[in-house]
Amino acid sequence: MTEVATARRSRITPEREAELYGAVLDLLREVGYDALTMDAVATRTRSSKATLYRQWGGKADLVVKALRHSKTAHLDDIDTGSLRGDLHALVALEDDCTMERNSALMRGVAMAMHHNEDLREAFYEQIVDPEIGGFRQVMQRAVDRGEVRPDCPALDFTLHMMIGGFATRAILEDKPPTQAFLSAYIDAVVLPALGVRPS
Amino acid sequence: MTEVATARRSRITPEREAELYGAVLDLLREVGYDALTMDAVATRTRSSKATLYRQWGGKADLVVKALRHSKTAHLDDIDTGSLRGDLHALVALEDDCTMERNSALMRGVAMAMHHNEDLREAFYEQIVDPEIGGFRQVMQRAVDRGEVRPDCPALDFTLHMMIGGFATRAILEDKPPTQAFLSAYIDAVVLPALGVRPS
Structure with missing residues (x-):
């Protein structure tokens, strides 16, 4: 329910959201939390940092949502x-x-x-x-x-x-x-x- | 037994050994294992790095012995x-x-x-x-x-x-x-x- 509501508000499709979360978890496995940057997520997922921050607020929220989604x-x-x-x-x-x-x-x-x-x-x-x-x-x-x-x-x-x-x-x-x-x-x-x- | 044998071999008194281990644990609490250096231990305990390496071989052994001693x-x-x-x-x-x-x-x-x-x-x-x-x-x-x-x-x-x-x-x-x-x-x-x- 929450995921759907979030996706609708921000016009990110569930598929795109799943793809983003997958990329975050890949990065997390590769470099760990401390070395993971929003820049790297933006590059890896071909999205803008502004979009990432608007959608998730910051790295902690993005990573935890990705974990929950998994x-x-x-x-x-x-x-x-x-x-x-x-x-x-x-x-x-x-x-x-x-x-x-x-x-x-x-x-x-x-x-x-x-x-x-x-x-x-x-x-x-x-x-x-x-x-x-x-x-x-x-x-x-x-x-x-x-x-x-x-x-x-x-x-x-x-x-x-x-x-x-x-x-x-x-x-x-x-x-x-x-x-x-x-x-x-x-x-x-x-x-x-x-x-x-x-x- | 082991502690005594080690101390005798290297002519470090048990008191001096206890003091060294205490300093290692203090440093460990202050900066964590990764940032702990043999230089810092040497400075803190006023001993030479050569002595530390001769006695303990390296950082891992020194830290673990200090933990065991505690x-x-x-x-x-x-x-x-x-x-x-x-x-x-x-x-x-x-x-x-x-x-x-x-x-x-x-x-x-x-x-x-x-x-x-x-x-x-x-x-x-x-x-x-x-x-x-x-x-x-x-x-x-x-x-x-x-x-x-x-x-x-x-x-x-x-x-x-x-x-x-x-x-x-x-x-x-x-x-x-x-x-x-x-x-x-x-x-x-x-x-x-x-x-x-x-x-």
Whole structure:
């Protein structure tokens, strides 16, 4: 909805917008956030810098919108009827290759956030907070179905557990997370901690 | 043992070595790994660059040794007789202030590792691998005592869970981990996933 409204207002077609975002992500992979310039984006996409600034305000907003756009599937679309089903469906949203590409991108952006306050703000507002909201709905449904006790202490840490699975494989094993790893982690850690039997 | 042997070989006293490491960590906090130079270390510590290189080989080794030296307490010293006791003792090794300082340092070093292969190697060899070894002993004792079943699927993920607790609080809440947070996380997530009743 938002994308369509933005595109209409500025007369950029969705196809052109997708092309721009793709070029931004390519540049991000090539040079990283700090070295990425609006000049380079303008050159690469044969657009004027004035257009880019009018449309996106600045580099932080452009990069975060491009990252958000790259997510083809969303948590909001998931409702399988069981917590285990929902968590495994969440892991299946991206194949291993996409996960590896996105994991490298996200790591780069997370690093840049530490010294770019505007990037940090845009990232939390447009990516982290909506994901947290979607995840809370998944957990609330599990509580409503009686799968998880409402006073289960692990409920306060569900996001820490999930993000931990993604992040620590890179830290500990120098490997991107895979669907197989995350599925095993969900059954071995997340569901038992929540008091849900894996099978 | 290693520290003493190194100090003897090079005739640097342990006091002088501690002073050098302290200066390296100060510089690391001030300018970050990439901007830290052996020149700056030499100036700050009134030593010659030749001495620094002879003693440590290079920047990566010097920084990693300084980080290792900053850990006053070690996992190896912990053996309380129960898994819960060991994990809570592990959290209590550093007070919140130290944890916050070290967490910022480690994040900076983790970022720099992505583009400094020699730093990465030294960090894994001298910090990560020994910690993993110590942690495996803690878990093995829990299995030997019959607290955790040897085929418990969560055993494969104990380090992911623990590191996840440290790392994701910074990611999700923009806060350093505290003893209170980590203690609650251990009782709510780590012990239940391992099938150990928290109390």
